[in-house]
Amino acid sequence: MCGIIGVTGEQDACALLLAGLELLEYRGYDSAGISATDPARDAETTTLWRVRAAEHAGSIERLRALVADAPQPVGSAIAHTRWATHGPPTVANAHPHLDCTRRLAVVHNGIIENHRELAAGLDERGHERTSATDTEVLVHLVEEQVATGAGLADAVARCLPALRGDFAVALIYAGEPDVIVVARRTSPLIVGVTDTAGIVCSDVSAALATTRNLFALDDDQVAEIRPGTVVVRDLAGRRVEPAPMTVSWSVQRALKGGYADFMSKEMHEQPRAVGDTLLGRVHADGSTEIEELVIGDDDLRKVRRVLFAACGTSYHASLVGRQAVERWARVVADAEVASEMRYREPVFDEETLVVAVSQSGETVDSLHAMREARRRGARVVALTNVVDSVMAREADGVLYTRAGPEIGVASTKSHLAQLAMVEAFALHLGRLGARVAGDELARAAQSLLSLPAAVERALARFDQYEAVGHRFADREDFYFLGRRAGLPVALEGALKLKELAYVRAEAYPAGEMKHGPISLIEPGAVVVVVATRSPMWEKVIANVEEMRARGAVLVAVADEGDEETARMVDAVLEVPHVTEICSPVVNVVPLQCLAYTIARARGNDVDRPRNLAKVVTVE
Ligand code: F6R
Numbered sequence: 001m002c003g004i005i006g007v008t009g010e011q012d013a014c015a016l017l018l019a020g021l022e023l024l025e026y027r028g029y030d031s032a033g034i035s036a037t038d039p040a041r042d043a044e045t046t047t048l049w050r051v052r053a054a055e056h057a058g059s060i061e062r063l064r065a066l067v068a069d070a071p072q073p074v075g076s077a078i079a080h081t082r083w084a085t086h087g088p089p090t091v092a093n094a095h096p097h098l099d100c101t102r103r104l105a106v107v108h109n110g111i112i113e114n115h116r117e118l119a120a121g122l123d124e125r126g127h128e129r130t131s132a133t134d135t136e137v138l139v140h141l142v143e144e145q146v147a148t149g150a151g152l153a154d155a156v157a158r159c160l161p162a163l164r165g166d167f168a169v170a171l172i173y174a175g176e177p178d179v180i181v182v183a184r185r186t187s188p189l190i191v192g193v194t195d196t197a198g199i200v201c202s203d204v205s206a207a208l209a210t211t212r213n214l215f216a217l218d219d220d221q222v223a224e225i226r227p228g229t230v231v232v233r234d235l236a237g238r239r240v241e242p243a244p245m246t247v248s249w250s251v252q253r254a255l256k257g258g259y260a261d262f263m264s265k266e267m268h269e270q271p272r273a274v275g276d277t278l279l280g281r282v283h284a285d286g287s288t289e290i291e292e293l294v295i296g297d298d299d300l301r302k303v304r305r306v307l308f309a310a311c312g313t314s315y316h317a318s319l320v321g322r323q324a325v326e327r328w329a330r331v332v333a334d335a336e337v338a339s340e341m342r343y344r345e346p347v348f349d350e351e352t353l354v355v356a357v358s359q360s361g362e363t364v365d366s367l368h369a370m371r372e373a374r375r376r377g378a379r380v381v382a383l384t385n386v387v388d389s390v391m392a393r394e395a396d397g398v399l400y401t402r403a404g405p406e407i408g409v410a411s412t413k414s415h416l417a418q419l420a421m422v423e424a425f426a427l428h429l430g431r432l433g434a435r436v437a438g439d440e441l442a443r444a445a446q447s448l449l450s451l452p453a454a455v456e457r458a459l460a461r462f463d464q465y466e467a468v469g470h471r472f473a474d475r476e477d478f479y480f481l482g483r484r485a486g487l488p489v490a491l492e493g494a495l496k497l498k499e500l501a502y503v504r505a506e507a508y509p510a511g512e513m514k515h516g517p518i519s520l521i522e523p524g525a526v527v528v529v530v531a532t533r534s535p536m537w538e539k540v541i542a543n544v545e546e547m548r549a550r551g552a553v554l555v556a557v558a559d560e561g562d563e564e565t566a567r568m569v570d571a572v573l574e575v576p577h578v579t580e581i582c583s584p585v586v587n588v589v590p591l592q593c594l595a596y597t598i599a600r601a602r603g604n605d606v607d608r609p610r611n612l613a614k615v616v617t618v619e
Helices: 013-027 056-069 115-124 136-147 152-162 262-268 270-278 297-301 312-329 364-375 390-394 413-433 438-449 451-459 462-471 486-501 510-515 537-548 563-567 583-601
Strands: 003-008 031-036 049-053 076-082 104-112 165-173 180-185 190-193 198-201 214-216 221-226 229-234 305-310 332-337 352-358 379-384 397-400 477-482 504-509 526-530 553-559 571-575
Touching: 003 013, 003 104, 003 165, 003 180, 003 221, 013 031, 013 056, 013 076, 031 056, 031 104, 049 056, 076 104, 076 165, 104 115, 104 136, 115 136, 136 152, 136 165, 152 165, 152 180, 152 221, 152 229, 180 198, 190 221, 190 229, 198 221, 262 270, 262 583, 270 413, 270 451, 297 413, 305 312, 305 364, 312 332, 312 352, 312 413, 312 438, 312 486, 352 364, 352 413, 364 379, 364 390, 379 390, 379 413, 397 413, 413 438, 413 583, 438 451, 451 583, 462 571, 462 583, 477 486, 477 510, 477 537, 486 504, 486 526, 486 583, 504 510, 510 537, 526 537, 526 583, 537 553, 553 563, 553 583, 571 583
Parallel strands: 305 332, 305 352, 352 379, 379 397, 477 504, 477 526, 526 553, 553 571
Antiparallel strands: 003 076, 003 198, 031 049, 031 076, 104 165, 165 180, 180 221, 190 198, 190 214, 221 229
16 A cells, blocks of 8 residues: 655656656555655755645645645655555654654655564654654664765665565655665565656556656665666665566556546446457467466466465455366366465465466565465466566466556456456366366357457446445445355455445355354345356245345346346346356446445445555555
8 A cells, every 4th residue: 555656857846746646546545745855955954845635535636735835846756645554644644754854754655564663762762753653763764874974775775674564665865865765675666767867656657657667676675766867786785687667558548538437437448358358368269378377388287276365356356266267177276365375374385376366466465475375385376457566576477467557446347357367267277187178168268258248238237237226325234145156246246335335245155144144134134146047046046035034125136137036136237148157257247336336326435435545565
């Protein structure tokens, strides 16, 4: 979480930083701030300029006003948009944080886990801390090193070994007015240069307006950026060449394009996201080609176990991946929440393939799970939407979804692209392993290839979904039920409703209800059930009857024209019929629309739901 951007050598640095902060806002929007050096003043004595605001989603607007009131000539400047971890979202806790001399400033993404211990030492040595953040300790530690005569880059390098945790940091110093120094461990950070300027940034989107000449830093590297140059060193002070980044996105693609919000735009981009993800990878005869996977066909044939690891919505895609791998590849498969897998002491060997699924390629739990899997002997593949993201760079192989940049905090198009990609991958494994008949795999491929049109058709029913949403917009208790391929859809439907509409929503395997949760059902509770036709349909309908008998209001995701299902429920969300394994790609669409409609009816900001951030780079 948190977005960092810094520039040096730019005439209109504040305008650039404000525009960059807007693009980074999806990473956190509790508060924001900018600090800058002023090369027109005496570098020996001058202090830093700083503005900060803590007005939730309005912080950047407030900064814009503050900057307009007091325009500053700047040398180097750093800015930050915050998702609060330590200390509430107040101005005092907003970044940048200054040292006691007010000549050093830091912005930070991540968590300095041993900040209490470091702060105790700083307090004893007489520093005055002004925030409740973990971040502030670093600027005071750097202050001590600068006081010994060290330059900013050396001072930062000397402090890094004392820090525990994951972080990306950027610092400026009034004594070196055209320099920005950055460092990272696990949390993402990229640097870029033009002939006359330099930029540092949490991700590509905010850097593109300045340059496409971008580099990714590795763990425990320190970069010194001046106008036109970047010098990277490891902690031993050895110069290293930073890895150039591949940039495949343009700035234009991250705009709303006439929609009311990013979420609705991104939902409507889903047919294309699915189509692009399958393009050239799955063919109607069942053949597959996945180039970036890197892991060769012979090695894939040796895989005896596939474990998907992910968080949140990506975990729901993983559950579908598990079913597809079992069905089409007949290989042992499982899916696990990454934050749990990491600490479970799992047993792996070289025949285990761990597929870490992450839209952002940055989620720290998934990244650490991936690292742990590799440490324990498994091969790891990152399934991600962001080319050259931290996870993509560290994995043995990559499966790229092609959803394009997703700005809305709630995953929509990236989720559908993940579903398409886990299924394409399962088919690929199935083709190599040849445990399932070729004509069945060809039928599976054709079913996958029919998905973009089916998603388009589901979206054409947006009005129907919206009408159902409005009908239930004031209810407070929702249950989402599904079985087999319907379960990940139910889980995702409940998550979307919770995160966007702030409504209690529980998801269960439909058959589990009678083992306890059914006692929660009271007249008026809304039960949304995934009841499209599959071999599980009769069982699901039996579970629906159990809910109806207890007074629940029933909403079914059902096949278009399925009057039998429609007669048994109070409202229906119709979808085109596709085969069961492929059905999550289509069936989740009405549930996204349901959550969207209810959230908007309640006056919520669907692009920036409270307490959330798009990328979760803290544990
Ligand atoms: C929900 C949502 C989150 C993410 C989760 C993992 O709409 O977006 O649950 O799915 O934080 O993020 P990634 O996929 O970036 O690892």
